Amino acid sequence: MMRSKLSLEQLNALTPTEFHKVFENVVECWPEAAIFCSAMVPFKSFEAMITIFENYLQRLSIENKLRILRLHPDLAGKLLDTHQLTEESSLEQASAGLDKLTPQDKKRLTMLNKEYKEKFGFPFVVCVREASKFEAILAGVTERINNNPEQEIEIGIGEVKKICRLRILELVNKL
Numbered sequence: 059m060m061r062s063k064l065s066l067e068q069l070n071a072l073t074p075t076e077f078h079k080v081f082e083n084v085v086e087c088w089p090e091a092a093i094f095c096s097a098m099v100p101f102k103s104f105e106a107m108i109t110i111f112e113n114y115l116q117r118l119s120i121e122n123k124l125r126i127l128r129l130h131p132d133l134a135g136k137l138l139d140t141h142q143l144t145e146e147s148s149l150e151q152a153s154a155g156l157d158k159l160t161p162q163d164k165k166r167l168t169m170l171n172k173e174y175k176e177k178f179g180f181p182f183v184v185c186v187r188e189a190s191k192f193e194a195i196l197a198g199v200t201e202r203i204n205n206n207p208e209q210e211i212e213i214g215i216g217e218v219k220k221i222c223r224l225r226i227l228e229l230v231n232k233l
């Protein structure tokens with residue numbers, strides 16, 4: 059849904075319920091993040107608010123970090139094919155052309171995603187808006203698959219933070 063971007067003043071005037079509705083998907087399918095942060099309104103700046111979301115994510119238990127990673131859709135996966143992605147994820151995946159891959163590229167990514175998920179038990183998560191190019195995404199999964207699970211949970215949550223930051227910046231008016 060397109061909505062006008064919030065100024066800091068408008069954001070700070072939101073009730074906790076309104077805040078939670080606006081920011082509920084800045085962490086994919088995990089509204090608890092916005093519920094937690096809604097109790098921290100008002101914020102000194104957008105950066106201060108983003109830091110609170112990042113710290114919230116960082117302080118979660120390993121179990122909850124794993125849950126969050128598992129809520130992420132595969133890149134160029136079934137949910138994209140069947141148009142079931144969240145609006146945010148759909149725009150992100152399209153920004154890197156993941157909805158228009160050649161059959162060969164789609165196969166390469168699908169196989170690597172599968173290998174990654176079999177090794178770690180959660181999907182490969184990367185901030186695609188930042189990685190931006192298909193080859194960079196492919197290089198990322200090829201390299202990260204060699205890490206150990208503890209490293210990948212932390213790297214994956216680091217990517218969730220970047221996704222969260224960019225999703226928040228889409229909703230606010232920085233000027």
Ligand SMILES: NC(=O)N[C@H]1NC(=O)NC1=O
Pocket residue numbers: 086130131132133146147148150151181182183184185186187221
């Ligand atoms: N699997 C995965 O990384 N998914 C995500 N990344 C991103 O930028 N948006 C997503 O949905």
